[in-house]
Structures are given as structure tokens and as C-alpha cells.
Amino acid sequence: MSQKPPVTAAIRVLRAHKVVFSDHLYDYEEKGGTRVSSQALGVDEHVVIKTLIMQDEQRKPLIVLMHGDCEVSTRNLARQIGVKSITPCPPEVANKHSGYLVGGTSPFGTRNPMPVYMQASIVDLEKIYLNGGKRGYLIGLSPQAILPILQPTLVDVAIPKDA
Numbered sequence: 766m767s768q769k770p771p772v773t774a775a776i777r778v779l780r781a782h783k784v785v786f787s788d789h790l791y792d793y794e795e796k797g798g799t800r801v802s803s804q805a806l807g808v809d810e811h812v813v814i815k816t817l818i819m820q821d822e823q824r825k826p827l828i829v830l831m832h833g834d835c836e837v838s839t840r841n842l843a844r845q846i847g848v849k850s851i852t853p854c855p856p857e858v859a860n861k862h863s864g865y866l867v868g869g870t871s872p873f874g875t876r877n878p879m880p881v882y883m884q885a886s887i888v889d890l891e892k893i894y895l896n897g898g899k900r901g902y903l904i905g906l907s908p909q910a911i912l913p914i915l916q917p918t919l920v921d922v923a924i925p926k927d928a
Contacts, residue, residue: 773898774864774874779906782914786906789894793868793901799833802903806894810834813894813903814887816870818859818879821848826862828872828915830883830895835923842882842922869900872915883917 770776770788779786791805803810813833820826821843831837839851853859856867864876872881872895887893888908895911897904911917 770897771899771902773871773902775871775896775898775904776874778873778914779904784906784910784914786904786910788897789903789905791901791903795868802894803833806903808894812890812892816863816872816896818854818863818867818870819851820854820858821846822850823848826854826858826877826879827851828863828875828879828881829922830872830881830887830917832884832887832923834926835884836926838922838924842920845920845922846882846918865896865898866900869896869898869902871896871898872911874898881915881917882920882922883915884923885919885921886923888912888919 789806794801799810799813799815803813810833814830815833817829819829829837843851859867862877863870890908892905893908894903894905
């Protein structure tokens, strides 16, 4: 693709924090998820990190960062963060909280500040690919680079997709 990478709210946040990242554009596929993006980039789906907007039983939104090849155990997440339940936000609600369209949600530069919970094993990866704030656009960066910006709470809530 020869188009220029977009300058989204996420990119502005990363530039303001002087984070080194690489741009990766690909052909977005509705409901393709991390499987499609990892294939397009030629990387393992495990290093493509999805940004999920979820909510607790009081409808307070939160962000969960998870490996592309895993699901979130909402029961374990609720237990670890001390709430009764966690459910995914409906897409239109997630869009309102984040300011991004589902499929293009970045944890950076969200419309409303939300607590961020990150699968602890993500920190151990050398490089990760996160959404840059637009469908069909991922950014590659070190997981260490996001820690001071997002200040995520590390959790262990991954379930392998095939489990």
C-alpha cells in the first residue's frame, strides 16, 4: 500500500511522548480481527495485541489489552480487579467511550480516560503490534514503551482461543 499512514489521536499521543514506532497499513476485513492483520503483516498472531473496550456491572468502561490468539476470561478479570462482572461493551457503546470505531480502537488517545488492564505476558514480548486508531492500521512498538503512557494494571486473564 502506498498511502500515507493516518495521523490519529493515538499517533499524536505517541509522538508527544517521543515513542519510536513503525507504521503498518493493511487491507481491513470486517470481522477479520487479528488473524487477518497478523497474516497481512507476516507476524505471529500472538504479538498482535487487541484493544477491547469492556465494562463492569455498573457500566464503567475499561480497556483490556490481549494477545490476538487469546480470549479474555471475564470471570478471572472481574475477580482480579474486584468487581462483580465484566462484559464486552456493545460496539456503539465502545465507539462512544473510545472515540474510535470498533476494529480501529487504539488504547492511546481515547475520547474518555479509562483504566487499562494488560495481559501480563505482553510485557515479555520484544515487539508488539497495536491498533493505531484506524481500521487497517497497526503500529509496531516495544511493549515497554507503552507502560509509562497507559500505566496499565497487569493481569493474567488469557485463555488460548482453541481452549
